[in-house]
Amino acid sequence: MQGEKPKVLLVEDNYMNKVLVKEILTLNGYEVIEAQSGVEAIKILATSRPDIILMDLHLPEMDGFTATRIIKSDERNKEIPILALTASAMKGDEEKILSRGFDGYVAKPIEVKKLLEVISASLNAKKEGAKPAAQPSAE
Ligand code: MN
Numbered sequence: 783m784q785g786e787k788p789k790v791l792l793v794e795d796n797y798m799n800k801v802l803v804k805e806i807l808t809l810n811g812y813e814v815i816e817a818q819s820g821v822e823a824i825k826i827l828a829t830s831r832p833d834i835i836l837m838d839l840h841l842p843e844m845d846g847f848t849a850t851r852i853i854k855s856d857e858r859n860k861e862i863p864i865l866a867l868t869a870s871a872m873k874g875d876e877e878k879i880l881s882r883g884f885d886g887y888v889a890k891p892i893e894v895k896k897l898l899e900v901i902s903a904s905l906n907a908k909k910e911g912a913k914p915a916a917q918p919s920a921e
Pocket of ligand 1: 840
């Protein structure tokens with residue numbers, strides 16, 4: 783909704799990354815919900831509806847790939863874009879990430895500009911996907 787802050791679910795177990803990403807997003811007009819693990823993220827999604835999810839790949843209990851598969855298999859959540867936070871964004875890894883349910887990724891170490899660009903592009907793509915294909919012409 784316009785005027786409302788977009789809500790980001792940040793799934794990250796590394797303290798420094800969590801603080802950094804939360805700071806960047808808060809300063810740029812986002813509301814941040816935090817989860818320490820994939821299991822916690824799935825619990826949060828039972829009662830909360832974020833606009834986008836940032837998912838670390840290496841997490842305790844359940845890795846980010848598994849958590850993403852579970853989240854995307856749920857009708858209620860599958861439209862929520864999920865971006866991987868990954869230190870391993872080498873050639874070839876992008877395809878692996880995208881083939882496993884993610885809508886994109888942000889490479890670590892996090893670059894502020896890149897993070898904000900990827901998030902806003904994903905949110906815009908989601909909005910456009912929800913719109914009707916053509917506007918009726920005004921007569
Ligand atoms: Mn981690």
